[in-house]
Amino acid sequence: MKVLLVEDNEMNRDMLSRRLERKGHEVLIAVDGQEAIAMTREHRPAVVLMDMSLPVLDGWEATRRLKADEWTRGIPVIALTAHALPAERDRALEAGCVAFETKPIDFPKLLAVMEAVAR
Amino acid sequence: MSKLRPLDEMINILIGALALLLGVGAVYLNWQKAQQAELLAVQSRQAVGLLRQLQISLSDAESAHRGYLVAGTGTYLTDYTSAMGAVEFRIGQLRETAQRIAPIGARMAEIEKLVTEKETEMKTSLQAAYAGEWEVANEFMRQGRQIGAVDRLRAVVADTEQATIAQGDRLAIETQDKMRWAAILAVVACVALFVLFAIDNQRAAARRRAAEHASAVKSAFLASMSHELRTPLNAVIGYSQMLQEEAEADGRKTDLQDLQKIETAGKHLLELINAILEMSKIDAGKVEISSTGFSLHELLDEVIELVRPMAEKNGNTLELAVAPGVSRMHSDATKVRQCLLNLLSNAAKFTQNGTIKLGVERVLEINRPYLRFAVSDTGPGIPQAELALLFEPFHQLESTPVRGKGQGTGLGLAITRRLSRMMSGDTFVESELGKGTTFTLALPEELTPGALAAAKAASKPDKPVVLVIDDDAAIHDLVRKLLDRQPLEVVTARSGDEGLRIARELKPRVITLDIVMDGADGWEILRRLKNDADLASIPVVLLSILDAKGDPRGFMAADVLTKPVDVDTLGGAILRLAAAGRTQSALIVDDNEESRSMLRKPLEKMGWEIHEAAGGADALEMCAALKPGLVLLDLMMPEVDGFEFLSRLRSSESGRDTPVLVVTAMDLTTQQRERLRQQAAAVVSKGALRGNELIAQVLAALK
Numbered sequence: 001m002k003v004l005l006v007e008d009n010e011m012n013r014d015m016l017s018r019r020l021e022r023k024g025h026e027v028l029i030a031v032d033g034q035e036a037i038a039m040t041r042e043h044r045p046a047v048v049l050m051d052m053s054l055p056v057l058d059g060w061e062a063t064r065r066l067k068a069d070e071w072t073r074g075i076p077v078i079a080l081t082a083h084a085l086p087a088e089r090d091r092a093l094e095a096g097c098v099a100f101e102t103k104p105i106d107f108p109k110l111l112a113v114m115e116a117v118a119r
Numbered sequence: 120m121s122k123l124r125p126l127d128e129m130i131n132i133l134i135g136a137l138a139l140l141l142g143v144g145a146v147y148l149n150w151q152k153a154q155q156a157e158l159l160a161v162q163s164r165q166a167v168g169l170l171r172q173l174q175i176s177l178s179d180a181e182s183a184h185r186g187y188l189v190a191g192t193g194t195y196l197t198d199y200t201s202a203m204g205a206v207e208f209r210i211g212q213l214r215e216t217a218q219r220i221a222p223i224g225a226r227m228a229e230i231e232k233l234v235t236e237k238e239t240e241m242k243t244s245l246q247a248a249y250a251g252e253w254e255v256a257n258e259f260m261r262q263g264r265q266i267g268a269v270d271r272l273r274a275v276v277a278d279t280e281q282a283t284i285a286q287g288d289r290l291a292i293e294t295q296d297k298m299r300w301a302a303i304l305a306v307v308a309c310v311a312l313f314v315l316f317a318i319d320n321q322r323a324a325a326r327r328r329a330a331e332h333a334s335a336v337k338s339a340f341l342a343s344m345s346h347e348l349r350t351p352l353n354a355v356i357g358y359s360q361m362l363q364e365e366a367e368a369d370g371r372k373t374d375l376q377d378l379q380k381i382e383t384a385g386k387h388l389l390e391l392i393n394a395i396l397e398m399s400k401i402d403a404g405k406v407e408i409s410s411t412g413f414s415l416h417e418l419l420d421e422v423i424e425l426v427r428p429m430a431e432k433n434g435n436t437l438e439l440a441v442a443p444g445v446s447r448m449h450s451d452a453t454k455v456r457q458c459l460l461n462l463l464s465n466a467a468k469f470t471q472n473g474t475i476k477l478g479v480e481r482v483l484e485i486n487r488p489y490l491r492f493a494v495s496d497t498g499p500g501i502p503q504a505e506l507a508l509l510f511e512p513f514h515q516l517e518s519t520p521v522r523g524k525g526q527g528t529g530l531g532l533a534i535t536r537r538l539s540r541m542m543s544g545d546t547f548v549e550s551e552l553g554k555g556t557t558f559t560l561a562l563p564e565e566l567t568p569g570a571l572a573a574a575k576a577a578s579k580p581d582k583p584v585v586l587v588i589d590d591d592a593a594i595h596d597l598v599r600k601l602l603d604r605q606p607l608e609v610v611t612a613r614s615g616d617e618g619l620r621i622a623r624e625l626k627p628r629v630i631t632l633d634i635v636m637d638g639a640d641g642w643e644i645l646r647r648l649k650n651d652a653d654l655a656s657i658p659v660v661l662l663s664i665l666d667a668k669g670d671p672r673g674f675m676a677a678d679v680l681t682k683p684v685d686v687d688t689l690g691g692a693i694l695r696l697a698a699a700g701r702t703q704s705a706l707i708v709d710d711n712e713e714s715r716s717m718l719r720k721p722l723e724k725m726g727w728e729i730h731e732a733a734g735g736a737d738a739l740e741m742c743a744a745l746k747p748g749l750v751l752l753d754l755m756m757p758e759v760d761g762f763e764f765l766s767r768l769r770s771s772e773s774g775r776d777t778p779v780l781v782v783t784a785m786d787l788t789t790q791q792r793e794r795l796r797q798q799a800a801a802v803v804s805k806g807a808l809r810g811n812e813l814i815a816q817v818l819a820a821l822k
Contacts, residue, residue, distance in 0.1 A: 011354040011358075012353070012357065015354070018361060019361050019364060
């Protein structure tokens with residue numbers, strides 16, 4: 001499937017995109033919240049993997065805006081974050097994320113969740 | 120930065136108040152004097168006025184007198200009489216003022232004499248004239264003029280006038296000067312007070328800012344360290360995982376295994392970092408305990424499912440037994456989950472092909488409902504000697520034959536215990552070699568803000584400190600080793616000045632001090648310690664390479680030992696001093712007289728009052744009456760045994776909190792131990808009380 005990976009850290013980006021590509025997915029990259037919104041609107045991926053702490057516009061706000069826009073509302077957003085606090089999880093879910101993964105990412109689990117939420 | 124002691128502040132205030140008082144007092148006193156001086160000046164001028172009146176009246180009398188002698192008419196006589204009456208009157212008034220006004224008082228006699236002279240002269244000549252002896256009269260008058268009483272009087276009066284006025288003015292000026300100085304003093308005092316105040320405020324504000332800054336720095340450090348450390352580790356883990364996938368796809372088996380090792384090592388490191396950071400946060404007091412209501416069933420199910428894969432990997436069965444009456448809890452769910460996960464994963468790690476059970480029950484302790492989460496396993500068990508060490512940070516079990524998964528972080532149990540205490544509870548362990556281990560997490564069912572606050576205060580590691588001041592690092596190591604298993608924190612200083620600074624900051628329970636140190640005189644340090652009001656009461660053990668026992672200066676120390684120091688003696692001295700201050704009296708309960716006296720001797724050395732009871736009943740009475748600071752309890756006694764005694768003691772109002780150290784030769788069952796553990800501070804076996812062990816246990820019990 002077409003996946004939009006939004007991640008500002010180069011290493012994380014590299015790791016995740018390569019692994020996803022090897023599993024046969026088409027990976028698009030965005031490095032900040034602003035770009036994430038633009039890319040989503042333009043390419044309409046099957047799922048968005050959104051790191052929550054991003055420059056320019058953070059993950060929460062980007063997600064909120066995507067969910068507010070009818071054009072992009074239906075695209076599932078999976079939150080990726082370094083923090084595991086329940087407060088973080090609630091925040092992500094409130095913003096409109098459909099799922100929440102903590103780093104270091106459990107890759108097989110991520111794949112399973114992606115399969116589950118993508119339409 | 121050290122605090123401004125309340126005493127210093129008091130002194131500051133006192134000085135300021137005194138200065139102000141002085142200033143105001145001086146101004147007031149001089150004000151009084153000024154009033155007086157003014158009064159005096161006024162009176163002086165009045166007196167001068169009187170003198171002038173006197174002169175005028177006398178002059179009138181003189182004119183009347185002359186007139187009669189010249190004209191012989193009766194009216195002159197009348198005038199003369201009334202004038203002289205006025206003179207009398209003025210003299211009377213002057214006599215009064217003479218008492219208050221010095222210059223007048225000094226000349227009053229002379230003035231009166233002159234007036235009387237003149238009067239006599241005039242009277243005589245008038246009498247003569249009245250009798251018709253005109254010649255005689257004139258003769259008297261001529262004589263009188265020669266005598267010149269009036270002139271002289273005039274001179275005296277002028278002189279008196281001047282003196283009086285001068286005096287008044289002088290006084291006024293003097294007083295004005297004094298007033299000026301007093302006013303200056305008062306102003307200076309006020310300014311000084313104000314300045315002191317301002318300085319104090321500044322200092323307090325600065326101190327507050329510094330403290331806040333330090334706290335903020337700590338938080339920022341922890342947060343950034345957390346992020347900084349985790350990021351590269353995540354990269355290591357992530358890439359190794361990725362490469363594993365590629366290696367697997369390419370069929371490169373060796374590469375796959377190597378990469379797996381990297382991943383495992385990375386994950387372990389991450390675990391370690393997380394644990395260390397958590398410990399740091401707890402120690403820094405940066406961990407907040409929240410309290411919400413939540414369902415225990417949900418949490419327990421969650422925890423069991425999380426641990427199941429680990430448990431089953433080692434061939435274990437996992438059981439959950441929840442007693443009726445357990446349903447909800449009001450506490451910090453995240454922390455409870457964390458603690459349970461820690462205990463369960465430990466059980467899973469160390470048990471092979473056995474059973475791991477999580478049992479939850481609700482009990483009432485001192486009328487409060489507690490929840491006891493018991494994680495028991497049928498693993499190899501833990502030796503008694505290691506039980507005490509389990510909760511120490513970085514302790515790892517030495518002797519477990521664990522296959523498969525590697526060691527943990529060594530911090531899990533330490534964190535679990537700290538967290539449980541922050542939640543107003545505690546964590547216990549019981550184990551039997553070959554049979555298994557049970558870790559129990561006991562937490563109040565409902566965590567109230569009051570309990571939270573109290574627990575928070577208690578969670579900061581405030582183990583009493585033993586300060587070692589010695590330039591020889593070997594002594595630091597020695598004391599650390601000696602007190603390794605004791606509930607004491609060893610802090611070291613390499614110099615006298617460093618030692619003093621640390622002592623002021625930490626207020627240690629006991630200080631050991633080397634007399635002969637490079638660049639510092641140990642005696643001087645001892646003197647300074649004893650001269651400091653805050654530190655004087657801390658017992659000091661002197662260590663010296665010279666035989667300092669005979670030195671009279673040693674009286675300031677609690678004990679003097681000669682190097683090379685016998686470890687047991689040093690350990691005993693420190694422990695004794697650490698325990699001694701905690702209480703004044705102890706009660707030994709044992710039906711065997713020999714046992715009692717064995718316990719008595721070392722306790723008496725601490726300067727405590729020791730009481731003895733041969734049975735449980737007597738002991739209860741004595742407890743109620745004497746309220747001892749510690750009870751050493753034997754279990755096997757006729758009639759009322761140790762168990763019975765403890766139960767009754769704990770249900771009594773006065774005995775509820777008395778520390779009890781059970782000293783027994785009995786072999787106890789797990790249930791008995793459990794029961795005792797709830798009610799006593801510790802259980803020691805009689806055989807294990809060699810050397811300093813008793814004191815160490817007593818110290819632990821009194822904590």
